[in-house]
Amino acid sequence: MYFRTIRNDILRSKAITLTTMLFITTAAMLVALAVILVVNLTGAIDTLMTRAQTPHFMQMHAGALDMTRLTTFAGKHKDVADFQVMEFLNMDGAQIVFPGGSLAGSVQDNGFSVQSEHFDFLLDLDGNIIQAADGELYVPISYMQDDTTSIGDRVEVAGKALVVTGFLRDSQMNSLLSSSKRFLVSHNDFAALKDSGSMEYLIEFRLHDLDALGTFETAYAAAELEAAGPTLTYPLFKMINAISDGMMIALLLLVSLLIVAIAFLCIRFTLLAKIEDEYREIGAMKAIGLRVSDIKQIYLAKYAALAAAGSVLGLALSFVFRNALLANIWLHMGESANAAQAPLLGGLGVLLLFGGVLVYVNGVLEQFRRISPAEAIRFGIVQGKTGGIHHFNLSQNRLLGVNVFLGAKDVLTRKRLYVTMLTVLVLAAFISILPQNLYTTIASKDFSTYMGIGDSDLRIDLQQMNNIAVKATDIAQALENDKDISRYVVLTTYTFRVRMPDGTQRRIPVELGDHTVFPVAYAAGRAPTAADEIALSVLHANELGRQVGDSLILLVGGQEQQFTVCGLYSDVTNGGKTAKAAFSDATADIVWSVISAELVDETRVDEKAAEYATKFAFAKVTGIEGYIVQTFGSTIRAVAQAARVASVVAVLITILITVLFMRMLIVKDRYSIAVMKIFGFTNTDIKMQYLSRAVFVLLIGVSLGTLLANTLGETLVGAAISFFGAASFKFTINPFFAYLLSPLLMAGAVLVATGGGTLDAGQIIITGIIKE
Amino acid sequence: MKRLIVGENITKAFGAGVEKRKVLDGISVEINAGEFVAVMGPSGSGKSTLLFALSGMDKVDSGYITFDGVDLSRLSDNALADIRRRKMGFVFQQPTLLKSLNLLDNIMLPAMRDSGEKAAQLAAKARVLMQRTDILELEKRDVTQASGGQLQRVGICRALMNDPQIIFGDEPTGALNSTAASEIMALLSEIHRTGTTILLVTHDVKVAAQTERVLYLFDGKIAGEYRPGLANLHHDDLKAHEEGLTAWLTEMRF
Structure with a gap:
């Protein structure tokens, strides 16, 4: 009986059945893909980091190194399982010349290493530890992905010829978000190159137990060992490895949630319409003694069949597309050890979706309990629905013409029905505008304020080199005398020890200088101006448990000095844990220096950047926009692409759902249409009424969707970005798109779909319907 | 007397192939302006189909129908709608009202389409009609808050809103109890006395007896015609007409 019921029902409403199944299939596919990707990503990261034996704690250090002191510390500390110091030879990008050009324009810190002996191995694409022979060069995988080079290429490094023999996976620096990239050469070649770059040391530790990391970090800081550079830990490496693909997975999950929501809306609308159509029959079934659960089963059967078919199809499709999405994970991290479990878990995800559909349908069908058999049989329609x-x-x-009035009145009378279309329009507007807002925000120059740097035109970095202070002074002098520069500031980052509440000490980087020249975005408070003020990055403040107004004790020149936290700011750079202050201390260790400048004529950024890059070859000079493009270029391009796709998807969803909604409305309304036609309403009148309904819902839906995308969307994106250290996130809204183009697109889609869907609204046989 | 509707050799069939069934089989009919005509006949004889065809609501297969001199078969869907709205009124067995509107709005609806009058003036006119049919106190009620007889009165008010030349009634008393049916017929008779033509389909001898002319349909053809003779009837006369009509119908059936 169920089979016959399902078949008849599907044949009667092919379009809506197909659409509902399409959404369930897409949702199942996306859920399965997200699960498969999560399982593979976590497994691949674990496999890579296990094979490479990634350090648990790493201190980068530029400058002199006391190896004996470090070895003694490692030997005495009970948690240390292994210890090594690796040399990392920083090389100016201009000195690395591939057949297609040099890496001069790269914002990455490119450097050379030899293979490690104990741990932190650089692996080939089969996951094996690479042993480079003389003349061989192994290149970071990211340069293979962006087609910088290929195997067999002859590369000139500081005049020395090397041949690209393979590509390497680096469990620390694979990600584009990691600012350094390691090339691997033989011991002899490394020795030959040593004088062509500046040496930096990677002081690395493996611990017996990763849980002891916190204690170890404190002990390292307390021992006052080498620390002229950033400190990185195993969890941070893991997070950096996961970010790029993790964002894709998050996006997949978000889209699948939206698709599930739309599938549910389709189901709700179909069911509500069906219940209304079969109100009398349902009442009759109740009257003859069928239990609500029995009646529900008849309706549930169709959706169980639909959900089962959609789920199976979605799962099958996920297997078709998974390789394309896994390609990036495989390339950067290799195969996952638990890849075999992925399809099973993907299937489990789809099973949950299937269960979700059944639970939802069951929930909607609960309305049966509220149907009075007596009323249903007597009136055949739901009573008292004028809704106030x-x-x-x-x-x-x-004010309104009769057709416009009837359209608006219908929407207000049958709110529950129109809520479906309204929700789809709100979602579509949301889907259309949010990615576009995200794109305009991260592509705008103001976005630099979330990166821990102010809104300037030119950025000059002095990192991993000797005499940073002197070099910074030279550049500052040049800027001072340059009439093309309207203002500039030198901000130098030093490491200081901070006293923790438990009495222990920890090293933190503090950027000193005038922070009012190019201020960053402050989530709370303001930039430090007095010598006893300090501003903390949001992540740092959270870790230290400090708010604006709290005090913080730093060791400055060997003396404890109390500072007041004057501001909290966003920073997505350097792991998001930084601080800013206005005092000066010549005795502290310089980590790096950043000089920001503003041009009188900002269109000359490229020209001035080239001029300063030539004049100060040791510095990395970039225009802020160029810096953003190079750091976030691939993300900006991906988001731009996603924004375009999202707009198209939003328009398609709008058209599809509107057409279906209108078709179903016309079928439901055939009696009312017949009545109006009898009393002289023309086909054009009827179409006008449907257009009025659509426009009425459209106005509310698009306004609400636009508002939500610009407010709730901002909060959602802000929450996601705060994970990486940014706070007080504000959208840079493109008003032309958000308030004009997107609503116009949606309006066009709705009007076209309504026009198409109601093309034959009046073409009904009046007599047949009146006689029914 | 002016001929309002003329139907000539009208045929109409439903179904196809072996299932095809002629419902109207070459009917010719004339309805004069100001007449009060009833169409009777057994179920399936084509009564309602004839009414829908003469009102231009349904197309015929062959033959032609003119309304007020205009050939309906040559008119577009929209032009037919205009004629229905401006010159015709309809009352059906079930109250064909829109659930989303209250009773007053339902009555005003056809007049709102192209009336130059303001909503307030139309509402005033609708209220006069409601007063006349004794349902004024129901104006703000919903469709689900009135009885069958009351809803039928609403239908009659709506039919009168555009001052039609003719009112078509398809079993207007068919779903009502005898008291309500009598009241509705009294109302229709009153409307007829003001000069409005009325053509109604009915099974009920009591209803038909109150009209001026009865057409009897059988197997898609007009099998006979009966004229009670008088328009203004007293109760005793009505009784006599009923008896005469019943006798005639018995004759027609056998």
Whole structure:
């Protein structure tokens, strides 16, 4: 009986059945893909980091190194399982010349290493530890992905010829978000190159137990060992490895949630319409003694069949597309050890979706309990549904034409029905605008304020080199005398020890200088101006448990000095844990220096950047926009692409759902249409009424969707970005798109779909319907 | 007397192939302006189909129908709608009202389409009609808050809103109890006395007896015609007409 019921029902409403199944299939596919990707990503990261034996704690250090002191510390500390110091030879990008050009324009810190002996191995694409022979060069995988080079290429490094023999996976620096990249050469070649770059040391530790990391970090800081550079830990390496693909997975999950929501809306609308159509029959079934659960089963059967078919199809499709999405994970991290479990877990995800559909349908069908058999049989329609709009009457209408009035009145009377279309329009507007807002935000120059740097035109970095202070002074002098520069500031980052509440000490980087020149975005408070003020990055403040107004004790020049936290700011750079202050201390260790400058004529950024790059070859000079493009270029391009796709998807969803909605409405409304036609309403009148309904819902839906995308969307994106250290996130809204183009697109889609869907609205046989 | 509707050799069939069934089989009929005509006949004889065809609501297969001199078969869907709205009124067995509107708005609806009058003036006119049919106190009620007889009165008010030349009634008393049916017929008779033509389909001898002319349909053809003779009837006369009509119908059936 179920089979016959399902078949008949599907044949009667092919379009809506197919659409509902399409959404369930897409949702199942996306859920399965997300699960498969999560399993593979976590497994691949674990496999890579296990094979490479990634350090648990790493201190980068530029400058002199006391190896004996470090070895003694490692030997005495009970948690240390292994210890090594690796040399990392920083090389100016201009000195690395591939057949297609040099890496001069790269914002990455490119450097050379030899293979490690104990741990932190650089692996080939089969996951094996690489042993480079003389003349061989192994290149970071990211340069293979962006087609910088290929195997067999002859590369000139500081005049020395090397041949690209393979590509390497680096469990620390694979990600584009990691600012350094390691090339691997033989011991002899490394020795030959040593004088062509500046040496930096990677002081690395493996611990017996990763849980002891916190204690170890404190002990390292307390021992006052080498620390002229950033400190990185195993969890941070893991997070950096996961970010790029993790964002894709998050996006997949978000889209699948939206698709599930739309599938549910389709189901809700179909069911509500069906219940209304079969109101009398349902009442009759209740009257003859069928239990609600029995009646529900008849309706549930169709959706169980639909959900089962959609789920199986979605799962099958996920297997078709998974390789394309896994390609990036495989390339950067290799195969996952638990890849075999992925399809099973993907299937489990789809099973949950299937269960979700059944639970939802069951929930909607709960309405059966509220149907009175007596009323249903007597009236055949749901009673008392004017929904409190008694004052909106034709007799009191002075503004609207009769067709527009009837359209608006219908929407207000049958709110529950129109909520479906309204929700789809709100979602579509949201889907259309949010990615576009994200794109305009991260592509705008103001976005630099979330990167821990102010809104300037030119950025000059001095990192991993000797005499940073002197070099910074030289550049500052040049800027001072340059009439093309309107203002500039030198901000130098030093490491200081901070006293923790438990009495222990920890090293933190503090950027000193005038922070009012190019201020960053402050989530709370303001930039430090007095010598006893300090501003903390949000992540740092959270870790230290400090708010604006709290005090913080730093060791400055060997003396404890109390500072007041004057501001909290966003920073997505350097792991998001930084601080800013205005005092000066010549005795502290310089980590790096950043000089920001503003041009009188900002269109000359490229020209001035080239000029300063030539004049100060040791510095990395970039225009802020160029810096953003190079750091976030691939992300900006991906988001731009996603924004375009999202707009198209939003328009398609709008058209599809509107057409279906209108078709179903016309079928439901055939009696009312017949009545109006009898009393002389023309086909054009009927179409006008449907257009009015659509425009009425459209106006509310698009306004609400636009508002939500610009407010709730901002909060959502802000929450996601705060994970990486940014706070007080504000959208840079493109008003032309958000308030004009997107609403116009949606309006066009709705009007076209309504026009198409109601093309034959009046073409009904009046007599047949009146006689029914 | 002016001929309002003329139907000439009208045929109409439903179904196809072996299932095809002629419902109207070459009917010719004339309805004069100001007449009060009833169409009777057994179920399936084509009564309602004839009414829908003469009102231009349904197309015929062959033959032609003119309304007020205009050939309906040559008119577009929209032009037919205009004629229905401006010159015709309809009352059906079930109250064909829109659930989303209250009773006053339902009555005003056809007049709102192209009336130059303001909503307030139309509402006033609708209220006069409601007063006349004794349902004024129901104006703000919903469709689900009135009885069958009351809803039928609403239908009659709506039919009168555009001052039609003719009112078509398809079993207007068919779903009502005898008291309500009598009241509705009294109302229709009153409307007829003001000069409005009325053509109604009915099974009920009591209803038909109150009209001026009865057409009897059988197997898609007009099998006979009966004229009670008088328009203004007293109760005793009505009784006599009923008896005469019943006798005639018995004759027609056998």
